[in-house]
Amino acid sequence: MSEKLKVGVLGATGMVGQRFITLLENHPWFELTTLAASAHSAGKTYEEAVGDRWKMETPMPEFVKHMTVLDGDDVENVAKDVDFMFSAVNMPKDQIRAIEERYAKTETPVVSNNSAHRWTPDVPMVVPEINPEHFAVIEHQRRRLGTTRGFIAVKPNCSIQAYTPALAAWKEFEPREVVVSTYQAISGAGKTFKDWPEMVGNIIPFISGEEAKSEKEPLKVFGHVDAERGEIVPFEGALRITSQCIRVPVLNGHTATVFINFGKKATKEELIDRLVNYTSQAAELGLPHAPKQFIQYLTEDDRPQVKLDVDYEGGMGVSIGRLREDSIFDWKFVGLAHNTLRGAAGGALECAEMLKALGYITKK
Numbered sequence: 001m002s003e004k005l006k007v008g009v010l011g012a013t014g015m016v017g018q019r020f021i022t023l024l025e026n027h028p029w030f031e032l033t034t035l036a037a038s039a040h041s042a043g044k045t046y047e048e049a050v051g052d053r054w055k056m057e058t059p060m061p062e063f064v065k066h067m068t069v070l071d072g073d074d075v076e077n078v079a080k081d082v083d084f085m086f087s088a089v090n091m092p093k094d095q096i097r098a099i100e101e102r103y104a105k106t107e108t109p110v111v112s113n114n115s116a117h118r119w120t121p122d123v124p125m126v127v128p129e130i131n132p133e134h135f136a137v138i139e140h141q142r143r144r145l146g147t148t149r150g151f152i153a154v155k156p157n158c159s160i161q162a163y164t165p166a167l168a169a170w171k172e173f174e175p176r177e178v179v180v181s182t183y184q185a186i187s188g189a190g191k192t193f194k195d196w197p198e199m200v201g202n203i204i205p206f207i208s209g210e211e212a213k214s215e216k217e218p219l220k221v222f223g224h225v226d227a228e229r230g231e232i233v234p235f236e237g238a239l240r241i242t243s244q245c246i247r248v249p250v251l252n253g254h255t256a257t258v259f260i261n262f263g264k265k266a267t268k269e270e271l272i273d274r275l276v277n278y279t280s281q282a283a284e285l286g287l288p289h290a291p292k293q294f295i296q297y298l299t300e301d302d303r304p305q306v307k308l309d310v311d312y313e314g315g316m317g318v319s320i321g322r323l324r325e326d327s328i329f330d331w332k333f334v335g336l337a338h339n340t341l342r343g344a345a346g347g348a349l350e351c352a353e354m355l356k357a358l359g360y361i362t363k364k
């Protein structure tokens with residue numbers, strides 16, 4: 001019998017679902033056994049259900065082509081044979097909150113890429129390198145849900161991944177005012193150039209809901225666990241973030257340009273040192289998708305570049321460059337992270353790996 005944990009993907013036919021599938025092929029700890037999607041796809045083979053909407057750079061893995069897609073709403077049936085689920089489901093937020101809780105209540109942990117539960121106070125929203133201690137609220141969440149095993153954990157939005165790791169590395173210098181502009185790839189909207197030709201040579205200065213996520217989600221990531229209330233309390237210090245989020249004609253890779261003030265003075269050498277020497281429990285645990293080095297600093301004036309740097313550490317690392325003093329703020333820099341790997345399915349997969357390593361996800 002396989003020692004691997006059996007996992008299902010809810011929302012398996014969409015772009016993030018497809019990314020989960022490519023990442024789970026030959027995963028050393030997890031075996032993808034169940035695919036679930038809308039009633040429209042249910043009963044079809046995965047190959048039929050996806051049709052010509054396969055959007056990954058690599059071909060559809062052979063092992064999923066003939067798997068039968070289940071109806072994601074048939075929760076008991078989908079959950080019965082898996083140890084946990086990934087959620088990449090795409091439906092109205094209140095319905096996502098409800099269906100993810102229904103899965104958790106079947107005693108099936110849910111690791112979600114979706115934003116629906118990010119502000120549920122007892123749902124941890126984790127970047128494994130930054131705030132794994134937030135998983136401690138799971139025991140409170142389980143009490144609320146009446147489960148012994150089931151729970152929901154989420155990862156934060158892709159847009160914050162290009163700058164929040166730097167803020168984490170510079171915690172001792174007390175980041176205060178932060179002004180961010182994000183330049184977001186079209187895969188963040190689930191698109192390729194084939195299905196969004198209007199984006200060739202274009203920029204769209206609006207991404208619905210993205211600025212609020214970019215400004216607020218880092219505050220939950222930097223928050224603390226209030227053990228009495230059983231909640232994550234968002235960071236209450238002097239850090240304030242304002243942002244503009246722009247869609248740009250790039251397939252994969254969200255870039256952020258950032259201006260920042262600190263409460264404590266830092267030299268350029270100190271700032272770079274803290275980036276490149278950032279260590280975390282995720283790396284120490286040897287999680288399959290944890291980058292060996294979370295943050296690289298690039299000294300060339302024209303880096304990070306999407307084409308050269310987006311796949312750093314298999315798309316799970318973060319690239320920072322152009323750190324320099326500013327005439328209005330203390331410092332400015334540019335960050336880059338892969339939005340569908342570090343920022344979406346890869347980030348959720350690494351969360352699941354950490355949850356397994358810490359004993360929150362086990363065999364049923």
Ligand SMILES: N[C@@H](CC=O)C(=O)O
Pocket residue numbers: 157158159184185187188189207210339343344
């Ligand atoms: N909403 C983002 C995707 C991040 O998860 C985007 O549109 O790029």
